Amino acid sequence: MDLSYGPEYEAFRDELRAFIAENRHRAPAAPGAAQRAGADAVAWQQLLLEHGYTARTIPREYGGFGAEPDILTSRIIAEEFAAAGVPGGLSNQGISMLVPTLLELGTEEQKRRWIAPTLRGEIVWCQGYSEPGAGSDLAALRTSAREENGEFVINGQKIWTSTAHQADMIFCLVRTEADAPKHAGISYLIFSMKTPGIEVRPLRTMTGHAEFNETFFTDVRVPVDQIVGQRGQGWMVANATLGYERGMLGDPAALENRLAALVQLMHDERIDGVRAIDNAALCDRLVALQAEVAAMKFNGLRLLSNSLKGEPGGLAKLIVKLQSCELAHQISALAIDAMGELGLLYGGSRRERAGGSWQWNYMFQLGLIVGGGTAQIQKNIIAERGLGMPREPKLEHARAPKAEAA
């Protein structure tokens, strides 16, 4: 067990700390999920790009900093921005999902055209994967794209397109091979959200906000070269991106921050004049969550060491999404309980605490438990890939998905 990073890394850490201290006045407030990053956030992103504190390992010709991949350096960057409470640059589906996918599977032309402006925050992307009839069974998607005069003509509907209303572009899964088996008929297209025939309707959720959208396509025409990978390979391309998303949804530093906020809340809230943190039952729950957060933190360090050694993460990795999302939800649940009746206040009410964010989180995190692979799908993955248990037998007469009629 050696938890030191060594002198070179500590020097890098000191440098980064000095940078943050010097420049933090230029950092934007944490961006709201439903808003496009403002000018200050974009400027901050560009400053970080210049110094290599974001997109550090992306080659220079694509707008990155071009450093050699180094897990500990990335880790230090994540740690220091989290500890300072300053955003470590833009975090969106374009940067976290599309860029890695293009780097791995895009053509040279696609990389040069799309990666740099995405990194700079000039192009915002949304993800067109799920459909009303294709959730956990994503490969059952029916949105169709038929080829016609050098263009794909797209018809169908996507759901949970979170940033569609502000996006410039979409990366989208469509069925191009109507007669191919389910997984082999899908292609991965990228196209402008300004293309005629696209309609975005906000999807209001239980939080009272519209964090997501439904996106409808009617005869949307996209040049055939706007495909990532080959025709029929979209499932493989998408799986490369889903891996990045699951990584995004299970960040132990985020859990530690939520827990620290909960501890602060329980110091501040008083019940009959007694701090909530001194209430035996509430405190018992808090310590139980603290232990679980610690366990996930060390699980994360173990995964970090595994990847440094080039060893697979195994079970320790497969469980992260399931456990982290559940834990985040429970942290919010305890916050609401610690506030008692005050925990109900929402929507800008008088006496509301923290802008109603605990209630919003409590509800939204339920969405995260479902999104990005439901808890039940995660359990299948853990059982099948982690424990080697048998798959559910396939139904003999399972219906093949039909492409949307054009």
Added chain:
Amino acid sequence: MDFGLSPEQRMLRDAVDRLLREHCPLDHVREVAEGGHAVSAAVVAALSELGLSGIMVLEEHGGLGLGLLDALVVAEALGAAVAPVPFVARCVLAPLALRLAGTPAQQARWLPRIADGSARFGVGLTEVVNRRDGGGVTAADGTLSGSALFVLDSADADAFVIADQGGQLHLVAGEADGLERLPLSTIDLTRSVGELRLDGVAAEPLGEDDGGTANRLVAAGRVLLAADSVGAGDVMIARAVDYAGEREQFGRVIGSFQAVKHMCAEMAARLEPCRSLVWYAAHAFDAVPDEALLMACHAKSHTGEVGRFVARTATEVHGGMGFTDLLGLHYWFKRIGFDRQLLGGPEIVRAEAAALQGWGKRAA
């Protein structure tokens, strides 16, 4: 940066696993447990061959001079094999007490004998954690009186480390006048605990402090009990997965039903982070003193909760067979139950963790 076990620690684990596969199969555990001994002389001898009785004894006293993380590796392996051997108190807590608080003379007298297995200690710390009616030891004029409950590894002990109610530690000879040794039989027939009744028994103080050493011993004990449950839980999950892969109902193996698969996935999802937590708790004990007590509390309480869930769920996956004696699964179930209660169940330990952070105080 390397979070995890060192190559040497992995080798230690392999060596202990190999030894236990050879000397401690379930049939042997059953034989020892049903014979009412709780201690397998054969397994103890085999472990001594590896030098493990001296794992925590410094080299100058003839031991291996290792740390708690090394001992944890052994504890995990013993839990996996439900091995009926006195390890936690005898091989770790007693020598640790002497290392932390003993005078040079006490260390020179006892540590070499612990290392070669000729001094067999039991350790009584229960009342430091929570004193129940009928329990508790008081010290006066070099003697101890009262009752120490759940003294660990007590059955064949020939000396004891006993904490009094103030947390001061004492050395007591197994044959001292006024000492009455009563067995306690628990659900877990692979561990030995007993009650010591002391009536003006001569005792030698071990160090002099306000309970700081006793608290450190409790922390070390908690980490090892948690590790024992991680090892035992691993085996319960593996057995449940194997069983679910063989047992057929409705024309298919039950492991292909999501209801069963999800039970197994939940067990793995909850137990896997415990492994990293107990590793870190042991590392903190060895190297990050500021965090040692809190992390030991977290390891103990959280693994206690997860252990109960795994023990119950793995048994349930086995259906009716899990409930029978035939499969012997209950040895792991009971071992995990023992690990959970000893040195404080989850609620008691969480209250302590809260107090360490200044939380859970009564209003002034």
